[in-house]
Amino acid sequence: MTAFGYRVPQWVSLLVWAAAWEAAGWTDLTLLLPPLSGVIAKLFEIVPTEHFADALLLTARAFAAGTLVAVAVGVPVGMCMGRYETADRLLLPWVNMFVSAPLTALVPVIMALFGFGETTIVLTVVLFAVWIVVLDARAGARSLPASLEEMARSYGASVWQAFAKVYVWAALPEILAGVRLGLLRGVKGVIVGQLLVSVVGFGHLFEIYQSNFLMEHMWALLLVLFALAFAIDGALAALEKRVEYYAAAR
Amino acid sequence: MSPDATAGPRRPEADAGAMVSVRAVSKVYPGGVEALSDITLDFPKGKLTTILGPSGCGKTTLLKIVAGLLPPTAGEVTVAGRRVAGPGPERAFVFQDFALMPWATVLRNVAFGIELRGVPRAEREAVAMRHIAEVGLQGFERHYPHELSGGMRQRVGLARALAVDAEVLLMDEPFSAVDEQTRRKFQEDLLALAAGKGKTLLFVTHSIEEAVYLSDRIVLLSRRPSRVSSIVEPAIPRDAPPEAIRRHPAYLDTVEAIWRGLKQYLD
Numbered sequence: 001m002t003a004f005g006y007r008v009p010q011w012v013s014l015l016v017w018a019a020a021w022e023a024a025g026w027t028d029l030t031l032l033l034p035p036l037s038g039v040i041a042k043l044f045e046i047v048p049t050e051h052f053a054d055a056l057l058l059t060a061r062a063f064a065a066g067t068l069v070a071v072a073v074g075v076p077v078g079m080c081m082g083r084y085e086t087a088d089r090l091l092l093p094w095v096n097m098f099v100s101a102p103l104t105a106l107v108p109v110i111m112a113l114f115g116f117g118e119t120t121i122v123l124t125v126v127l128f129a130v131w132i133v134v135l136d137a138r139a140g141a142r143s144l145p146a147s148l149e150e151m152a153r154s155y156g157a158s159v160w161q162a163f164a165k166v167y168v169w170a171a172l173p174e175i176l177a178g179v180r181l182g183l184l185r186g187v188k189g190v191i192v193g194q195l196l197v198s199v200v201g202f203g204h205l206f207e208i209y210q211s212n213f214l215m216e217h218m219w220a221l222l223l224v225l226f227a228l229a230f231a232i233d234g235a236l237a238a239l240e241k242r243v244e245y246y247a248a249a250r
Numbered sequence: 251m252s253p254d255a256t257a258g259p260r261r262p263e264a265d266a267g268a269m270v271s272v273r274a275v276s277k278v279y280p281g282g283v284e285a286l287s288d289i290t291l292d293f294p295k296g297k298l299t300t301i302l303g304p305s306g307c308g309k310t311t312l313l314k315i316v317a318g319l320l321p322p323t324a325g326e327v328t329v330a331g332r333r334v335a336g337p338g339p340e341r342a343f344v345f346q347d348f349a350l351m352p353w354a355t356v357l358r359n360v361a362f363g364i365e366l367r368g369v370p371r372a373e374r375e376a377v378a379m380r381h382i383a384e385v386g387l388q389g390f391e392r393h394y395p396h397e398l399s400g401g402m403r404q405r406v407g408l409a410r411a412l413a414v415d416a417e418v419l420l421m422d423e424p425f426s427a428v429d430e431q432t433r434r435k436f437q438e439d440l441l442a443l444a445a446g447k448g449k450t451l452l453f454v455t456h457s458i459e460e461a462v463y464l465s466d467r468i469v470l471l472s473r474r475p476s477r478v479s480s481i482v483e484p485a486i487p488r489d490a491p492p493e494a495i496r497r498h499p500a501y502l503d504t505v506e507a508i509w510r511g512l513k514q515y516l517d
Binding site: 145147148150151153154155156157161165166169170172 | 348
């Protein structure tokens with residue numbers, strides 16, 4: 001992000017709301033809202049615990065595996081849809097349906113099929129992340145300049161070479177945008193999966209905190225998850241910027 | 251066309267064997283647009299032949315059919331006696347919009363044709379370096395296309411075509427996206443390059459001056475659906491310096507004659 005002046009108001013706004021939270025917490029308005037300072041203190045208390053480390057490890061593993069599958073499947077499928085009319089006609093209606101469908105409702109189905117373990121959570125991440133990856137890879141493949149495609153063909157590229165050496169790179173800005181959105185949806189997926197399964201990872205912790213009315217714990221955990229999602233987005237935005245320079249030059 | 255434009259000492263050489271033969275080629279695009287109608291043409295080996303015609307007349311379509319990028323609706327194209335069924339290593343294409351890979355350096359772009367053939371990295375980079383120097387871009391090997399001017403980018407496109415060592419170079423309005431002064435210099439360099447290599451060049455352009463300046467033979471196409479309207483072989487001494495060519499009476503006469511021929515297609 002270029003604008004330092006754009007970042008500052010954001011932080012100021014965060015500070016204002018943090019102050020409001022703190023103030024509201026001190027008024028003892030409701031048990032549900034402990035003061036922010038207490039939550040942050042609790043955050044430093046629970047983050048070093050083993051439960052938290054276990055949950056974080058499981059979450060990170062499921063998230064990594066799920067998004068990896070989503071990208072590994074989504075990008076080739078999307079590229080094929082973008083290049084081949086038949087594949088597009090066959091798949092596009094489904095992709096469009098799933099990209100906007102309330103996917104949370106499908107998680108119990110996955111649970112019924114694959115049990116209450118990590119597989120279910122990984123598949124939930126895939127289910128959340130893959131569609132937008134497909135759509136953006138498709139858009140990238142469709143925006144491929146005709147002359148680059150002709151260049152690959154006229155210099156004798158096989159279909160495989162054309163995809164691996166030209167099409168994927170030409171579509172990279174769109175693909176990365178899709179991956180970024182996919183990862184954010186994956187974060188949702190990994191949390192939703194764990195909440196619904198609720199016997200592993202952060203879902204389990206949430207379950208414990210809520211049933212024992214540990215509001216400071218719960219808010220602290222939420223803050224951690226928000227920060228994680230924000231960090232992932234920031235890292236990808238930085239990566240996207242590195243390929244931006246040629247998105248305009250294509 | 252006036253007969254004096256076609257007369258000249260170079261006439262007999264033109265029959266020294268056709269490298270590219272176009273036989274009764276027609277092209278109708280899906281939707282019914284008839285771009286080419288029954289084109290029969292020979293492109294002599296080692297010569298620069300320009301395809302010239304009113305805009306939208308199917309010049310580029312013809313070139314892409316020769317390249318094997320488009321299938322003809324009827325008729326056939328042979329290159330060195332073999333029937334064209336798709337792109338082949340004996341033909342290299344230079345694109346109007348350069349078609350460079352923006353994520354790759356000049357070196358990799360130039361080496362791309364031979365990279366696709368599986369030539370080892372060190373070897374293909376050595377070949378690419380040689381051709382980069384040949385088109386006058388030494389020192390820019392590690393630059394990216396967006397760091398170069400339009401003229402320099404097209405030099406990269408030309409170097410890429412030279413690097414695959416094809417006998418036939420197909421050039422689709424290569425200088426149309428290049429500014430006027432750069433274009434002149436580029437034309438002169440192209441002539442110098444072509445003279446030394448004995449390659450067969452097919453060159454599409456809409457500029458009469460460019461066609462007459464560069465060509466051994468000019469094919470004039472009519473308006474769509476295109477037919478061959480006439481063939482001109484400018485009787486211009488090629489060994490003269492560029493300024494002399496552009497002032498040579500044969501050059502000026504041929505430009506004038508072609509202009510008179512093309513004027514009928516303008517509304």
